Amino acid sequence: MLIHPWDAPRSDAEWQQWLAAHDFGQLAVNGLPGEPPHVQPTHFAYDPEHGPHGRVLLHLARPNPLWPALEADPEVLLSVVDDYVYVPGPWQAPPDTPPEHGVPTSFYAAVQLRCTARVVDDPEEKADLLNLQVGHFQPEGGSAPAAVGEAPYGRMLSGIRGICLEVTDVRAKxxxxxxxxxxxxxxxxxxLAGRGGTHDTEAHAHQLRRR
Structure with missing residues (x-):
């Protein structure tokens, strides 16, 4: 991902605050020899307090085909993109230039986390991971906690595998x-303010904030 100096985050807090509210991304895992990469859409919970760059917690179904590739190469990339809009060319025309000479472009926010993955198969640790994820997405509660050997979720733990991603590098734009x-x-x-399209409000807020 190309990041010009003017598109870089002004601080770690900028991308961390954005990521805290954007917790669905794509996990890219290098394929085995002769195979393409695996790209898995997934919810995740980001924990900024763990390690220098934080960690990510998620889980996937045991039949998922990416497990052999992940175990062969645990170096992965988690990519999150949102708040994207199309910007028509006339909006971008330089001063004293005909509007039709403006160059169309895309606006977006993106965070890419390079990580080292650890597969979690221990039932107790999987239950803890699930409870942390549910606590992130459902802070109001309402669901029973996951516990080994206890209803309603204990018997389901064998059907999933957890993943703990230790973040080793961050690229944000x-x-x-x-x-x-x-x-x-x-x-x-x-x-942006007048169009009212999908993500226009979010893009407008980013633009005003970064001016």
């Missing part, structure tokens, strides 16, 4: 035209 002239930024902001 907030592509929202923060390097453009003020006139162009104002035109783009007005366009």
């Amino acid at each position: 907030f592509k929202y035209a923060s390097h453009k002239p003020a006139e162009v930024q104002e035109r783009i902001a007005a366009g």
Whole structure:
């Protein structure tokens, strides 16, 4: 992922706060020789307090075909992309340039976590991992805790495997035209505010925040 200086996060807090609210991504695992990579869509829980870059907790079904590849090479990438919009060319036209000469582009936020994966098969640890995930997604409660040998979820633990990802490197990007002239930024902001399309509100907020 190309990251220009003006698209880089201003601090670790910027991407960490964004990631805390964007907890669905794609886990990329190198394929075995002769196979393409595995790309698994998944919910996850990010824990920023564990290690220098944090850790990620998730689980997948035991029949998932990626397990042999993950065990052969535990170096993986978790990619999260959201708040993306299409920006029409006229919005981007430089000052004193015909609108039809503007270059269309995409705005988006992205975080890529390079990680070392550890597969979790111990039933007690799997139960703890599940309870941490549910606590993240369902803080209001309402579901019984997972516990080995106890209903309702104990018998289901054998059907999943947990994954703990130790984050070793982070690449983050907030592509929202923060390097453009003020006139162009104002035109783009007005366009996003008036269009009302999917993600326009989020993109508009990023653009204003990073100006």
